[in-house]
Amino acid sequence: MSALQIIFDALSLGSLYALGALGIALIFGVMRLVNFAHGDVIAFCVFALLWPSVDAIAIVFAGNLPWFLLIPFVLAMGAGLSVLCELVVFRRFRNTNPATMMIASFALGFVIRYFLLMLFSSRPKSIALLPELSQPVTVLGARMPLLQLITILVTVGVLLGLTIFLRRTRFGLEMRAAAENFTMARMLGVRANRVIMVAFALSGALAGAIALILGSQTGTANIVMGANVMLMAFIATVIGGMGSLAGAVLAGFLLGATATLLQALLPPEARAFRDAFVYGAVILVLIFRPQGILSAGGMKERV
Amino acid sequence: MRQTSSLTILRRSLATPVILILLLVAFAILSWAVGSRPFNQTIIDMLVQVTLVTGLYIFIGNSGVISFGHAAFACLGGYVVAWTTIRPIMKKNAMPGLPDWLMSMEIGWWAAAGLAALWAALWAGIFGAILMRLSGIAASIATFAMLAMINAIYSNWSGVTGGTSSIVGIPIIRSVWPYLGVASLAVIVAWAYSISRQGLILRAARDEPTAARASGVDIPRARLIAFILSGAVMGAGGAMLALSIGVVTPNSFYLGLTFTTLSMLVVGGMASLSGAVLGVLILSSLIQALRWLEAGVQIGDTTFALPGGVQEIGLGLVMILILMFRPAGIMGNRELNLPRRR
Numbered sequence: 001m002s003a004l005q006i007i008f009d010a011l012s013l014g015s016l017y018a019l020g021a022l023g024i025a026l027i028f029g030v031m032r033l034v035n036f037a038h039g040d041v042i043a044f045c046v047f048a049l050l051w052p053s054v055d056a057i058a059i060v061f062a063g064n065l066p067w068f069l070l071i072p073f074v075l076a077m078g079a080g081l082s083v084l085c086e087l088v089v090f091r092r093f094r095n096t097n098p099a100t101m102m103i104a105s106f107a108l109g110f111v112i113r114y115f116l117l118m119l120f121s122s123r124p125k126s127i128a129l130l131p132e133l134s135q136p137v138t139v140l141g142a143r144m145p146l147l148q149l150i151t152i153l154v155t156v157g158v159l160l161g162l163t164i165f166l167r168r169t170r171f172g173l174e175m176r177a178a179a180e181n182f183t184m185a186r187m188l189g190v191r192a193n194r195v196i197m198v199a200f201a202l203s204g205a206l207a208g209a210i211a212l213i214l215g216s217q218t219g220t221a222n223i224v225m226g227a228n229v230m231l232m233a234f235i236a237t238v239i240g241g242m243g244s245l246a247g248a249v250l251a252g253f254l255l256g257a258t259a260t261l262l263q264a265l266l267p268p269e270a271r272a273f274r275d276a277f278v279y280g281a282v283i284l285v286l287i288f289r290p291q292g293i294l295s296a297g298g299m300k301e302r303v
Numbered sequence: 304m305r306q307t308s309s310l311t312i313l314r315r316s317l318a319t320p321v322i323l324i325l326l327l328v329a330f331a332i333l334s335w336a337v338g339s340r341p342f343n344q345t346i347i348d349m350l351v352q353v354t355l356v357t358g359l360y361i362f363i364g365n366s367g368v369i370s371f372g373h374a375a376f377a378c379l380g381g382y383v384v385a386w387t388t389i390r391p392i393m394k395k396n397a398m399p400g401l402p403d404w405l406m407s408m409e410i411g412w413w414a415a416a417g418l419a420a421l422w423a424a425l426w427a428g429i430f431g432a433i434l435m436r437l438s439g440i441a442a443s444i445a446t447f448a449m450l451a452m453i454n455a456i457y458s459n460w461s462g463v464t465g466g467t468s469s470i471v472g473i474p475i476i477r478s479v480w481p482y483l484g485v486a487s488l489a490v491i492v493a494w495a496y497s498i499s500r501q502g503l504i505l506r507a508a509r510d511e512p513t514a515a516r517a518s519g520v521d522i523p524r525a526r527l528i529a530f531i532l533s534g535a536v537m538g539a540g541g542a543m544l545a546l547s548i549g550v551v552t553p554n555s556f557y558l559g560l561t562f563t564t565l566s567m568l569v570v571g572g573m574a575s576l577s578g579a580v581l582g583v584l585i586l587s588s589l590i591q592a593l594r595w596l597e598a599g600v601q602i603g604d605t606t607f608a609l610p611g612g613v614q615e616i617g618l619g620l621v622m623i624l625i626l627m628f629r630p631a632g633i634m635g636n637r638e639l640n641l642p643r644r645r
Contacts, residue, residue, distance in 0.1 A: 034440070089623060093626070093627070096626075096630035097631075099369050100569060100626050100630045100632075102369070103566055103570070103622070103626065104623055104627075106565075107566065107618075107619040107622040110615055110616075110618070110619035111615075111620060113615075114612040114613075114615035114616045115612070117612045117615075118612030118613065118616070231451075235447070235448070238440055238444040273456060273459055274455075276452045276455040276459075279448040279449070280448075283434070283449065286445045286448075287433060290436075290441045
């Protein structure tokens with residue numbers, strides 16, 4: 001495997017983690033909620049493509065839409081579900097302690113997952129989502145599936161778009177202010193409900209983007225498919241510095257790079273223990289930078 | 304002066320473990336009286352969960368730091384039981400990499416559970432010495448990383464743990480009494496710790512970290528003691544879990560167990576021992592009731608059965624509702640106690 005190939009692998013894996021971490025950090029920033037339901041929103045978006053078909057080899061219904069309708073549809077599904085969660089559940093948990101919110105979000109994720117199970121059963125389904133993306137392409141001498149390239153480009157695009165949104169628009173300014181100091185922002189005229197709603201919508205749309213990438217990468221739909229990305233994203237959010245969006249993205253890419261590099265560099269007999277090394281590295285980072293790589297202001301615990 | 308004050312706290316709080324253990328005894332007697340095998344297994348599951356959640360409470364309840372990692376100690380404990388109680392002939396096939404002295408070992412359940420607690424406590428001490436310097440969400444994630452690490456090691460260390468495949472052949476205990484004994488012991492340990500000097504110190508550090516530190520409390524050390532003790536109880540709980548089903552796999556001690564135990568603790572009331580025990584009893588009863596409904600209930604001539612998956616959805620919804628109306632859990636931070644005499 002060439003060095004260039006490793007770099008592309010690291011970037012595409014990191015992209016997934018970075019998108020997930022952004023989705024978690026956006027919500028954490030405005031309401032200190034660690035959203036465990038995020039992974040299940042991802043799974044829901046994939047299954048939204050299959051509905052109303054519940055066969056094992058799914059006749060993709062919405063998945064047959066042309067791509068310029070398909071992508072907005074999935075993003076809207078994610079955003080819609082996420083906003084619905086906010087309206088029905090999380091709105092009632094404002095100002096409760098983080099542990100309670102966390103368990104509530106976990107319970108909500110449970111409800112979403114088993115709702116999918118009830119409709120679609122727990123067997124993984126094979127789906128053909130955007131099959132033209134798995135063709136190989138050659139970039140700078142490295143061969144890779146077109147999807148890998150698109151994943152990286154899409155992530156860069158999303159990051160740029162989000163940066164412009166946060167830096168240049170009024171909503172963005174309000175969100176950054178709310179993430180910095182929610183009480184103060186409210187006193188200065190930021191409307192809490194609107195900011196939180198926008199955060200949930202963005203986070204849900206990011207879940208939709210991950211769903212599209214995962215769905216076309218693996219060619220299967222599985223009710224637990226979001227769980228792994230969600231855990232890694234969650235870790236990335238913390239080691240990036242909770243509440244810091246740039247930190248979350250950076251840590252997501254770092255995690256992807258660490259996992260890919262260890263896979264490539266470890267001797268074969270130690271390769272099975274790759275994950276143990278990754279998590280060991282996470283502990284090390286936390287010991288030396290408990291507040292995260294880039295910590296947001298006002299988040300430091302003094303004791 | 305100190306002597307009298309610690310005696311007072313003993314007398315005031317003694318009713319809590321007594322009430323809780325009587326409650327557990329009542330469930331055990333119920334299962335003995337009913338005498339049906341599935342019901343017996345249900346009660347055993349419940350008592351094992353009580354042990355595990357009580358172990359979780361010792362650390363989370365007293366320190367206020369959420370740990371996602373305690374299932375790892377149950378995993379360590381469960382595998383000790385597999386190493387020490389399975390017949391040597393069967394062990395040779397499943398786990399060929401075991402050292403000879405362990406390969407030939409075959410001991411009773413209580414000795415195995417004790418060893419499990421010690422082994423888990425040892426690793427809790429090693430990991431805790433590193434992790435207890437962290438607090439808040441960083442500590443939670445670090446404990447989760449510990450869980451994932453131990454899971455990755457046990458899933459791939461095929462010679463000694465059999466990898467991801469399940470290890471069968473653990474002699475199953477079908478009687479409810481050993482489980483009752485271990486669960487009661489866990490409750491007593493948790494209670495004794497929470498009224499001990501160290502327990503009081505840690506709770507002071509949980510509620511007022513700055514003031515506690517200014518009064519000379521070494522917070523990492525106080526947390527480490529709770530971490531080791533709760534690791535030991537979790538190890539014993541993992542051992543009882545292994546003895547109750549006779550099978551261990553790394554994934555039966557992973558995210559699923561983490562979230563069930565944590566949910567039971569938070570729903571019951573994170574900062575209360577009574578909450579830990581009641582959380583288990585209430586949520587397990589609920590799960591059981593929903594399972595029965597899923598299997599079908601005969602009313603008149605028709606059988607009502609809920610479709611599959613409704614059990615988990617119902618459980619999730621009830622948890623959300625309980626937390627919505629009682630954000631600090633059912634018990635809050637109060638304990639079950641006798642009405643105070645004037």
